[in-house]
Amino acid sequence: MVSIEYRLEALENRLRAVEDQMEVYQLIAAYGPAVDSLSGAAAAALWQPEGSYQAGEFAFSGKAAIEALVDMEPHRSYVADGCAHVLSLPHLTITGDTAVARNYSRIYRHDGTYWRIERASANRWELARGPDGWQVVRRTNRLLNGEEAARALLKP
Amino acid sequence: MVSIEYRLEALENRLRAVEDQMEVYQLIAAYGPAVDSLSGAAAAALWQPEGSYQAGEFAFSGKAAIEALVDMEPHRSYVADGCAHVLSLPHLTITGDTAVARNYSRIYRHDGTYWRIERASANRWELARGPDGWQVVRRTNRLLNGEEAARALLKP
Amino acid sequence: MVSIEYRLEALENRLRAVEDQMEVYQLIAAYGPAVDSLSGAAAAALWQPEGSYQAGEFAFSGKAAIEALVDMEPHRSYVADGCAHVLSLPHLTITGDTAVARNYSRIYRHDGTYWRIERASANRWELARGPDGWQVVRRTNRLLNGEEAARALLKP
Numbered sequence: 001m002v003s004i005e006y007r008l009e010a011l012e013n014r015l016r017a018v019e020d021q022m023e024v025y026q027l028i029a030a031y032g033p034a035v036d037s038l039s040g041a042a043a044a045a046l047w048q049p050e051g052s053y054q055a056g057e058f059a060f061s062g063k064a065a066i067e068a069l070v071d072m073e074p075h076r077s078y079v080a081d082g083c084a085h086v087l088s089l090p091h092l093t094i095t096g097d098t099a100v101a102r103n104y105s106r107i108y109r110h111d112g113t114y115w116r117i118e119r120a121s122a123n124r125w126e127l128a129r130g131p132d133g134w135q136v137v138r139r140t141n142r143l144l145n146g147e148e149a150a151r152a153l154l155k156p
Numbered sequence: 157m158v159s160i161e162y163r164l165e166a167l168e169n170r171l172r173a174v175e176d177q178m179e180v181y182q183l184i185a186a187y188g189p190a191v192d193s194l195s196g197a198a199a200a201a202l203w204q205p206e207g208s209y210q211a212g213e214f215a216f217s218g219k220a221a222i223e224a225l226v227d228m229e230p231h232r233s234y235v236a237d238g239c240a241h242v243l244s245l246p247h248l249t250i251t252g253d254t255a256v257a258r259n260y261s262r263i264y265r266h267d268g269t270y271w272r273i274e275r276a277s278a279n280r281w282e283l284a285r286g287p288d289g290w291q292v293v294r295r296t297n298r299l300l301n302g303e304e305a306a307r308a309l310l311k312p
Numbered sequence: 313m314v315s316i317e318y319r320l321e322a323l324e325n326r327l328r329a330v331e332d333q334m335e336v337y338q339l340i341a342a343y344g345p346a347v348d349s350l351s352g353a354a355a356a357a358l359w360q361p362e363g364s365y366q367a368g369e370f371a372f373s374g375k376a377a378i379e380a381l382v383d384m385e386p387h388r389s390y391v392a393d394g395c396a397h398v399l400s401l402p403h404l405t406i407t408g409d410t411a412v413a414r415n416y417s418r419i420y421r422h423d424g425t426y427w428r429i430e431r432a433s434a435n436r437w438e439l440a441r442g443p444d445g446w447q448v449v450r451r452t453n454r455l456l457n458g459e460e461a462a463r464a465l466l467k468p
Contacts, residue, residue, distance in 0.1 A: 007320050008163050014327055015170055021334055022177055029247040033258050033310035036278070036300070042312040082301040084260045084276045086244045088398045091341040102345050104396045106420065106427075108262065108276040110301045115262075115273035117427035120396045120420040122348070144348070145394040145422045154345035156354040164319050171326055178333055185403040189414050189466035192434070192456070198468040238457040240416045240432045242400050264418065264432040266457045271418075271429035 020094050023134045024101055024127060032085040035075065040067035048128065048135045055121075055141040078118065082110030090125070099134070101125040102154055105141060120144050122153040176250050179290045180257055180283060188241040191231065196223040204284065204291045211277075211297040234274065238266030246281070255290070257281040258310055261297060276300050280309040332406050335446045336413055336439060344397040347387065352379040359448045360440065367433075367453040390430065394422030402437070411446070413437040414466055417453060432456050434465040 027046055034043035044067035047053070052061040053069075060066050069075060090103035102124055109118040126138045142150035183202055190199035200223035203209070208217040209225075216222050225231060246259035258280055265274040282294040298306035339358055346355035356379035359365070364373040365381075372378050381387060402415035414436055421430040438450040454462035 004160060004316060004320065007324070008160065008167070011167050011320070011323050011327060012163070014331065015167060015174070018174055018327070018330055018334055019170065022174060025245060026247060029245045029259070030312070032244070032260065033247060033278075034312060037307045037310040037312070039312055079307070080302055082276075082299070082303070082306070084262070084278070084300050086260050086262070088344070089245050089337060089341045089401050091338060091345060103341070104344065104398050106396070106398070108273055108300070110276070110299075115276040115300075117273070117420055117429075120394075120422070120427040122345075122396070143394070143422075144396050144420070144427075146392055147394070150394070151349045151391070154349040156342070156346060156349070156351055160316060164316070164323070167323050168319070171323060171330070174330055175326065178330055181401060182403060185401045185415070186468070188400070188416065189403060189434075190468060193463045193466040193468075195468055235463070236458055238432075238455070238459070238462070240418070240434070240456050242416050242418070245401050264429055264456070266432070266455075271432040271456075273429070 017094065020099070020129070020134070021092055024090070024092055024094070024099055027127070027134055027136070028087050028090055028101060028103065028125065032087055035070050035085050036079065036083060038070045038079060040070040043067065043070060046136055047139075048130065048137055051136050051138060053136075053139045053141070056143060078107060078109055082115075083118070084108040084115075087123070090123075097129040098137075099125075099127040099129075101127065104144075122150040124153040173250065176255070176285070176290070177248055180246070180248055180250070180255055183283070183290055183292070184243050184246055184257060184259065184281065188243055191226050191241050192235065192239060194226045194235060196226040199223065199226060202292055203295075204286065204293055207292045207294065209292075209295045209297070212299060234263060234265055238271075239274070240264040240271075243279070246279075253285040254293075255281075255283040255285075257283065260300075278306040278309040329406065332411070332441070332446070333404055336402070336404055336406070336411055339439070339446055339448070340399050340402055340413060340415065340437065344399055347382050347397050348391065348395060350382045350391060352382040355379065355382060359451075360442065363448050363450060365448075365451045365453070368455060390419060390421055394427075395430070396420040396427075399435070409441040410449075411437075411439040411441075413439065416456075434462040436465040 044063040088104040090101035093100045107118040108115040121141045124140045144150045200219040244260040246257035249256045263275040264271040277297045280296045300306045356375040400416040402413040405412045419431040420427040433453045436452045456462045
């Protein structure tokens, strides 16, 4: 019976690790559709109550500030023109109840005929598992414009 | 023995949920390579026999119509110039044998020197699991050009 | 007891398949952040010791050659301007200890105001599981500029 117990526990632990990875994918995949459909509450729900979002020199702390982002400029203009906030497949490092994800975001903005790349950024997401599942503790976003600060977010 | 039975069942159910998520990822990741390599039958195989694909004002119903897409304009011209149909990591809502996926598609088209974004769209995929695994029941695609119809597809 | 043994083995095999898929995702998601942060050793660590990377007419074989890529032109200029090497969600075919992944890569390069698509390519990754986990045996990358060679990499 020891052997069955051991194998069940191993399966449970390994499956938990895979589920964690999938839940973080789901979290990150939910961001773009939330902000591009002006669903501020759905975007804010991805963050912990005291979570923060630092985008270049702008910092937003707490769910109310993050929810309000979709009603601010330049976001409103992006949406009026037509835009897509696309997050790439993230690389994850999960350690117990915390995780770090690194990936890219791009904002595609309609220019009347085609779409242009309005922003291309490096992203580092610090995440934690709490009573409401995996949520963002801090997201940091820096434009990939040649500055070291963006590259630093991507470093392994 | 009840405890072992309970744990086995729980593992089987949780693993099935993860496998479902991965199978839908595989389905969506197969679309671009199929159409960009002019493999119409491989694209059509992703749909149910009576499945449909609505792209803006154009609607294609049934496998034969979807298979024929790769031989139509403007697709043929995109491929002749060089193109990539790239689907983003989807957000999934799986409920038993049906699922909804929301994500972005972009068509990158070679313009002689660089690539331009020919289309950037919101996508909503209605999927179902049948005898041939997960397949598309209906895919809806709307250009992100500022119209509400595209935003509606992305809403949580 | 046969039944429990059978179910444990089935779970172990199915879970292994899901873990394989996730490990390949992680591998591919690590490439962009490695090269865009000039972490050549981290990029090379994704390949087997004798692995190769064929990009159009250029071929790089072995870890030292791949590690050196981040210090070569045009990569250095891309990074100085600001760039993102973004890999799309791959389609995977895993067979025991080997796998093939097909996906798209795009290089977004800052042009002073926006970002342009400097390269959009089809990618085929041949992977193998060894003592250091899943690694790249051969990656082949061809520009999607209308030539058949790129389409051939995407074919199912």
